[in-house]
Amino acid sequence: MGHVLPFNSDPHRETRELMPWLITGRLEPEERARVEAHLAGCEECSHELATERALAQQVAGLSNATGTSWATMRARLDTAARQHTLPPAPQPFRRRFTLKQIGTVLAAQAALLAAAVTITLRIEAPTAPYHALGSTPAATGNAIAIFRPDARESDISRLLKANDARLVDGPTAAGAYVLCIPEDRRAKVLDRLRDSAVVMVAEPLDTAALK
Amino acid sequence: MSDGGVVHRPTDVPGSAPQPEDVRLFARVCARDMDAFEALYGLYHPRLARFLSNLLHRPSLVEEVLNDTMLVVWERSDTFRGASKLSTWIFAIGYRKAMKALRRLDEPVEDRGMDMRLSEEAAPDAPYGHRRTQEALRAALGRLSPDHRTVVDLTYFHEMGYREIAAIMDCPVDTVKTRMFHARRHLRRLMDGELADWL
Numbered sequence: 001m002g003h004v005l006p007f008n009s010d011p012h013r014e015t016r017e018l019m020p021w022l023i024t025g026r027l028e029p030e031e032r033a034r035v036e037a038h039l040a041g042c043e044e045c046s047h048e049l050a051t052e053r054a055l056a057q058q059v060a061g062l063s064n065a066t067g068t069s070w071a072t073m074r075a076r077l078d079t080a081a082r083q084h085t086l087p088p089a090p091q092p093f094r095r096r097f098t099l100k101q102i103g104t105v106l107a108a109q110a111a112l113l114a115a116a117v118t119i120t121l122r123i124e125a126p127t128a129p130y131h132a133l134g135s136t137p138a139a140t141g142n143a144i145a146i147f148r149p150d151a152r153e154s155d156i157s158r159l160l161k162a163n164d165a166r167l168v169d170g171p172t173a174a175g176a177y178v179l180c181i182p183e184d185r186r187a188k189v190l191d192r193l194r195d196s197a198v199v200m201v202a203e204p205l206d207t208a209a210l211k
Numbered sequence: 212m213s214d215g216g217v218v219h220r221p222t223d224v225p226g227s228a229p230q231p232e233d234v235r236l237f238a239r240v241c242a243r244d245m246d247a248f249e250a251l252y253g254l255y256h257p258r259l260a261r262f263l264s265n266l267l268h269r270p271s272l273v274e275e276v277l278n279d280t281m282l283v284v285w286e287r288s289d290t291f292r293g294a295s296k297l298s299t300w301i302f303a304i305g306y307r308k309a310m311k312a313l314r315r316l317d318e319p320v321e322d323r324g325m326d327m328r329l330s331e332e333a334a335p336d337a338p339y340g341h342r343r344t345q346e347a348l349r350a351a352l353g354r355l356s357p358d359h360r361t362v363v364d365l366t367y368f369h370e371m372g373y374r375e376i377a378a379i380m381d382c383p384v385d386t387v388k389t390r391m392f393h394a395r396r397h398l399r400r401l402m403d404g405e406l407a408d409w410l
Contacts, residue, residue, distance in 0.1 A: 017388045020395070026372035055398060058348050059367040070252055073278045077245075077285060144242045149292060176241040194230070200293045201230075203238035 011038050015045050022049070023056045141168045141178030143190060144205045151198035159196050163189045178205070233297050241288045252281055258298075258369065259305055265364040266309045268353050269316075276312050280305040295378055302369075303379045306361065313357055351401035359394035362387055 015038045021027045022035050039046050143165075147156055160166065164185070170177035179202075181189045186204060193202035233254055239247030259280060263273045283304050291300050352360050361380065365371045371379075373387045380387065 013392075017392050020366045020391055021373060024366065024370045026370065051399070052395065055395065055402075056367045058344065059352075059363060060370075062345055062348060062368070069256075069274050069278070070249055072274060073252055073281060074249075076278055076282060080282065080286070144238060146238065146241060176238070178242070201234065201238040201241070203235055205239065205242060205244075 012042065012045055015039065015042070016048060019049055019052050020056065023053055141180050142183060142186060142205060143179040143181050144170075144176045144201075144203055145179055145193060145199055146176045146201040148198050148200050155198045159193065159198060163192055165189055165193070176201075231297075237288065237291070237297055240285065248281075248285055251284070255281070255298075255301060259301070261368060262302060262361075262364060263305060263309055265352065265368075266306070266357050266361050267312065268357075268360070272312055276305070276308050279308045279312075283308070296375070299375050299378050302365075303381065306379050307381075310357070347402060348398075351398050354401055355394055355397055359390055359397065362390045363394050363398070366391060 015035050018027060018031055018035050022032060027035065039049060160179070163181070165179045165181045168178050168180045190202045190204060193199045233251060236247045236251040236254065240251055256277070259277050260273060263276050263280075264270065267273055267276060280301065284301055291297065295303075352363065355363070358380070362376055365376045365379065366373075373384055373391075376387045377384045
């Protein structure tokens, strides 16, 4: 081991502050070296360490019998889901509209509707030799992925192409995308996706899990 | 659970580090997979229950706060960006929910006057027999402030490093070290005599 950096202030105090994480093995190597170097030459702190170990052992050994309460949790989720799907309570009119105002609104809506119909007819007039995306059989996703928020679309696209994976759905409310990967290569492709810098999570998925 | 209760496990390729179980489940939770959420709930329940029991010291509140925490995990899974470990994120939610619950009860969350008051109070009835060691320690922990209890439990039971604890408690690293230092001092004072028997 190389040179051990000295403590910034009181070595006894700093040693005692770091002792708990020396005991649990959670100190950085440098800190550990520093604390151990001090302990080697300080009888008082070494005695303190022995007492601290006893305390740590007792705290870790405190029993805490608990049963899981999934039934209660599930009931709360159901309640929350019902609350989300309830229609909003009707709001009382804050003011009454005059007949003239209602007429103006209706006229504006009629004008918008007419414009929309015109645009739609113009778009649909020539019979295009293509199929709408919705008319093709829906691709079935067999994996999900969450991309890093700062990932560029071009990087994601390149990654998916290189691995013969396609986006078939998403983003979900949680920002996850459903992918379609050739079944025989799914595990390997998922591993490659996980290794990529733009992917946070890539997991296999059965369609049943999404229903 | 889907597929007859089998949790999906990606095939681990030799040489690549397998993802932790909780991360695998969470990915499916993000896709609104309720079976995965149930499994994640089962995975975290013992640790969260222990953490919250210690922090709250009110058994009646533990389940409510635990479920509040997991409800956030389910409903706000999109807010986890992977900047910390998943467990750190979940424990941080639990910590915030617990502190909120304590504030509702008008519980002092940071007992700054503890140093002086403890020195004036009589130590718990001593000596304790070995059979009562755990009760004595539990009682002593109960006399600490919630923040002090939290650092002790996260350090010694959950074996977390001080950086992770700082992330959970949303405070500077030095604050964690100081809280732990004082918490241990209080515990020793409260457990006077007991510690000598353990050595």
